[in-house]
Amino acid sequence: MTYSLGEVEALSRKAARGAGFSWGMAEDAGKAVRWLCNWGLPGAEALAGYLDARRDAGGPSDTSSAIWSAQSGTLCPITCGTVVSDRGALDTAVDLHALAWPLLIVPHVAWIAPKGSVSWPGSQLCWDEHVRLSGPLLTARADQVTLSTTAKSDGTACKKIQRADLDDATLSRLTRFAAKTYAPETEASKTTGAGAGLTDGD
Amino acid sequence: MTGRTHIPPRSPDQVMRLARLGSFHQSRLSFMRQLLRRLATENWRFETTAFDIDARGVGHAVYTAQGPERSYSLVAFAHDLPPEDRSDRVIATAWDATFALFDGVPDDADIERLRANVPVQEEGRVSEKELTLSRANRSVRLWDHVVSRLAAGEQPDPSLVDEVGYLMRTTAVYGSGKFGAADREAIADRPECHAPFQVEMLTVYLIRTFVMDLVEHMARMQAPDRAVALTPEMRRRFGIGNSTGLGMAPFLVTHPALINAWIGAREEALSRVRSISHPTPDRVQLFRTCAARARQHAYGWHSEHPIQIEKLANLRNDMDLLNTHLETADLSADHAWNALYLWAEDRLSVEGQEMLVSLLLEPHGHLVDELSSCMAADETRVWQINGQMTTGALREILRDVYGWALALDWTQDNTQARVWYVSENKLEPRLGERFEEPLEPYEQPLCPGRDAARLYADLNADSTTGEPLGAFLLRHPEHRHMTRRAQIAALLPYAEIRDNTIDAVMMPIDMLRMKLSFFGASEFDPRSDRWVRITMFQHAPFPHELEDAFADDWALPPLNMAAE
Numbered sequence: 001m002t003y004s005l006g007e008v009e010a011l012s013r014k015a016a017r018g019a020g021f022s023w024g025m026a027e028d029a030g031k032a033v034r035w036l037c038n039w040g041l042p043g044a045e046a047l048a049g050y051l052d053a054r055r056d057a058g059g060p061s062d063t064s065s066a067i068w069s070a071q072s073g074t075l076c077p078i079t080c081g082t083v084v085s086d087r088g089a090l091d092t093a094v095d096l097h098a099l100a101w102p103l104l105i106v107p108h109v110a111w112i113a114p115k116g117s118v119s120w121p122g123s124q125l126c127w128d129e130h131v132r133l134s135g136p137l138l139t140a141r142a143d144q145v146t147l148s149t150t151a152k153s154d155g156t157a158c159k160k161i162q163r164a165d166l167d168d169a170t171l172s173r174l175t176r177f178a179a180k181t182y183a184p185e186t187e188a189s190k191t192t193g194a195g196a197g198l199t200d201g202d
Numbered sequence: 203m204t205g206r207t208h209i210p211p212r213s214p215d216q217v218m219r220l221a222r223l224g225s226f227h228q229s230r231l232s233f234m235r236q237l238l239r240r241l242a243t244e245n246w247r248f249e250t251t252a253f254d255i256d257a258r259g260v261g262h263a264v265y266t267a268q269g270p271e272r273s274y275s276l277v278a279f280a281h282d283l284p285p286e287d288r289s290d291r292v293i294a295t296a297w298d299a300t301f302a303l304f305d306g307v308p309d310d311a312d313i314e315r316l317r318a319n320v321p322v323q324e325e326g327r328v329s330e331k332e333l334t335l336s337r338a339n340r341s342v343r344l345w346d347h348v349v350s351r352l353a354a355g356e357q358p359d360p361s362l363v364d365e366v367g368y369l370m371r372t373t374a375v376y377g378s379g380k381f382g383a384a385d386r387e388a389i390a391d392r393p394e395c396h397a398p399f400q401v402e403m404l405t406v407y408l409i410r411t412f413v414m415d416l417v418e419h420m421a422r423m424q425a426p427d428r429a430v431a432l433t434p435e436m437r438r439r440f441g442i443g444n445s446t447g448l449g450m451a452p453f454l455v456t457h458p459a460l461i462n463a464w465i466g467a468r469e470e471a472l473s474r475v476r477s478i479s480h481p482t483p484d485r486v487q488l489f490r491t492c493a494a495r496a497r498q499h500a501y502g503w504h505s506e507h508p509i510q511i512e513k514l515a516n517l518r519n520d521m522d523l524l525n526t527h528l529e530t531a532d533l534s535a536d537h538a539w540n541a542l543y544l545w546a547e548d549r550l551s552v553e554g555q556e557m558l559v560s561l562l563l564e565p566h567g568h569l570v571d572e573l574s575s576c577m578a579a580d581e582t583r584v585w586q587i588n589g590q591m592t593t594g595a596l597r598e599i600l601r602d603v604y605g606w607a608l609a610l611d612w613t614q615d616n617t618q619a620r621v622w623y624v625s626e627n628k629l630e631p632r633l634g635e636r637f638e639e640p641l642e643p644y645e646q647p648l649c650p651g652r653d654a655a656r657l658y659a660d661l662n663a664d665s666t667t668g669e670p671l672g673a674f675l676l677r678h679p680e681h682r683h684m685t686r687r688a689q690i691a692a693l694l695p696y697a698e699i700r701d702n703t704i705d706a707v708m709m710p711i712d713m714l715r716m717k718l719s720f721f722g723a724s725e726f727d728p729r730s731d732r733w734v735r736i737t738m739f740q741h742a743p744f745p746h747e748l749e750d751a752f753a754d755d756w757a758l759p760p761l762n763m764a765a766e
Contacts, residue, residue: 002330004379005387023647024675024682031585059676082682086589086672111586162388163330182626183634183644 001166008164009034011174012047018180019051021078028085028108029078035107037164039131042138043103044166048173049140050077050101057100059083069097074141077101081108084147088112093148102145103137115151120144126151131158209476209540211469215606218465218700224712225513225552226719228757229560230567231467234722234739235754236574237403240394241745242753244270248411248745251275251307255416257423258282262317263415265408266307267745269394274333274401275304276408277316280416288339290373290445290733292630297323297337299370299413303405305331305384323374324628327382333389333401334377338370338409341443345369345417348432352421355428363439365504367725367737370413371443377402396578398460399721410442410739434747438756441740444723447733448631451713452622455648458690458697459579464720465696467577468559471570475562476540478569485565486533492564493528495758496557497521499724502759507728509709513553520546520554567754584690587682589672593665596685599692600658606700607651608658619706622648633710633732649704653684722757 003011013030017023029047036043059079060068068075075096084090085108099105099120106118106125117126120142123135132155216222228235240246247268255261265276279300287296300320304312312331319326320335328335344358344366351358377399379385389395414437421429454461481489500521505511527545532538539562546558563570601608610617621636623644634641647653660681665674675682691698702708710732718726723736741756 001327002382004330004382004385006379006385007382022679022682024684024686025679027683027686031582063673063676079676079679082587082679083589083672083676086587086675088586088588088590162385179626181624181644182629183623183632183641185625185627186639 001168002163003166005034005038005162005164008037008044008166011171011178012044014178014181015047015051015174016078016177018177019054025078025082028082029104032078032081032104032107034164035110036103037166038160038162039158040161040165041103041106041125041131041133041158043107044164044174045138045170046101046103048170048177049138050104051177052173053140054100060096066092067095067097073098075099077104081105084108085111090116090147090149093146096145096147098141098143099145100141102139102142105145105147109147113149116147116149117151119146119148124152124155126153126155132156133158206479207477207537207540209473209537211466211473214603214695214698215700217469218696218698220699220701220703220708220712222552222556223699223716224709225556226716227557227560228719228722228724229468229471230563230570230754231464231471231574231577232720232722232757233397233399233577234403234407234742235757236397237400237407238742238748238756239571239754240400241267241269242748244394246745246748250415252313253415253419255280255419259416259420262313263412264308264313265412267404267408272305272392272394273307274404275307276405276412277302277304277308277313277320278409278412279317279321281321283339285342288342290339290371292374292447292449293628294373295322295325297321297373298340299338299409299416301334301336301338301405301409301412302328302332303334303336303401303408305333305389324381329382330384330388332383334375334405335381335383336372336375336405336409338372338413338442340370341366341368348417349420349424352418352432353425353429355425355430357430357433357436360436360439363436364502366443367439367740368441368443369417370409371445371735372406372409373445374449375402375405375444377405390578390580397574398464398578403721406442406444406738407742407745410440410742411744413442414440414744434744437744438741438747441724441737441742444718444736444738445729445733446714446718446736448633448710450717451710451732452631452646452648454699454713454717455650455703457579457581458687459581459584459694462694462697463577463579466694467573468563469696470576471563471566471573472543472559474569475566476537476543478539478566479537481533481538483534486538488565489533489561490528491761492561492758493521493524495761496561497525498761499758500557503725505727507730509731510726510728513551516551517553517557520550520557523549524554524558584693585686587671587675587686588689589670589675591671591689592667593661593669593671593674594667596671596688597658597661597667599688600654600661603688603691603698603700604651604654604658607654607702610651610655610702612652612655616706617702618649618652618704620704620708622646622704636704647683649702650684650687650698651702652704653681654688657681657684657688724757 009030012033013026016026016029033043056072057074057076058070058072061071090113115128125133128151134155252264263278283298302320348358500517621634621641711728725737727735
């Protein structure tokens, strides 16, 4: 079934929050999935995959270097994504060692670089006005990922679809995480939380 | 003051307080008025292409609005609702009528698809062909009265009509991608959809027409030989009610760029009028009429809620004072509009001051209507965090924009007494008591004041002035949300409510009222501190009347209506 981009962004934001990210980080995750879905890319699947398997992935230990790695062993694509987009520009190429779900970092790079590419062994996504891809995208962990501001012109062109195409399994995986942000229902909450005091019919 | 003195817009510290936002009224810039001006000037055509409703009031109807480039169709389903199922709460599961606004003209397959989904609302799905999803319940008392009067060949009792103001009230109008509908981005570049909430307002406008047709239809079904239609004057006395709860309040916090655009346009409009050096006699005369109508409006506005009753008493007194003052005030004097505004700041309650702001815009469409085009905003344009900014610069922003919050004592229970959360049932936004219910783990980020104070404290404790924010945020991801807000608020003066949204005595209805006033709602009638009933499009011309001169002169009731 297709969903609106607003729906998939909200679901992804809540899922990331439910999985333990701060609200601000979760907002970035939601926007990233929205960007990917808009281009027909499996962003929601990647987020579900990452949240399911995320254990001790972390941020880069030294962001001043051109090679990033995590003390914990695996780099988190959402944290690394925010580090990239917070810089506002990508001056030189950056190599990331052992990045989980590299697809999820792509929007963060695309937001600050009008053209560029993210590549890992066997796969590549590049963009200028268009997005082109080659190789499998749902890689759970890539040993080396290169972020660069050169866009190559090879690969299959993607089309903006302005919707999110989600299968039921992905939907229910993300919904499970999102549900952790909802407070359990209590009678007190039902009657007073929304403020029904006076009669609501007449 | 002489010559061309420019009066700057009011400061956000004055405007962005909940007490003032909660006293806003509709104005020329309201989205309903923008819509009707467009429908009239572009000569939109309206057609009822289906009206298939039986004697029990069950069936469907389609109303198509045809504009210069595109058409939009309201698909309405009418139901036979048992009285015990009638509820305005979002937890309701059945309604008297349900609606979708279709992008274009629906075919039979679309109607059948919508018939399977629209009547169950949140339990169903709509598609990218739909722009809104909505439902409405009858005001049973007035509905039965109007049907029986019309069936008896008589007009309804005007005083009862004015007391309620509508035959049906909508309990939700979902747009912008909700439940599968088209995203706003998909339509935002259409001229007729550029201003905010235009498809939602069109939905409600067409619902009003449908409801009036339906009530006359029901009377005819009851007494085919005797039933009469409503007179045009009587028909226009009916608006559409709306019941709005907490669900709307978070929107104001989650759309800072949009809120800035709305308030900024209104404040710029006020600034332009206050800067006029010499009011012209024709505009002065128009203003005097509007002030008299506003006084009548204040006296005709009903509420049973103690807080609104007090505010209404103030507003009536304010409108008396204003009209008395106008008997002697020299409005042809130098900068007379500004003098009048300053007089109101000294003499009137906040309700009255904000009513005067709306009234001052009324005769000045040529100066202020163009600001309508500045009221849309793309949140993503200001959404990216600038990680190169130093933590010292952020501290300065926090002191400047959130100084009021830094001055509060956040260790006091009443300062953070409330928690915004989402319940697992129907995913309804709610407000709970932090120290009485185990809700804190589920807290939504809807308390910028508290979060700004926390961010400020950590910046002081754990960063040097010259450090780039990006590095600080890598250590403190919990401040990412607030950092984004603060950077937006530094760029956009009216982006942030400058009051504590989790205080023990905070009134969510103030947040609702601000948004609803920009819609163009009137007759705010709070039912508690967290939900409010309003009336929309009351006294507005119906689609076939839009060519007449009053397409934009309906928001204040016509004078002497009560004397009819």
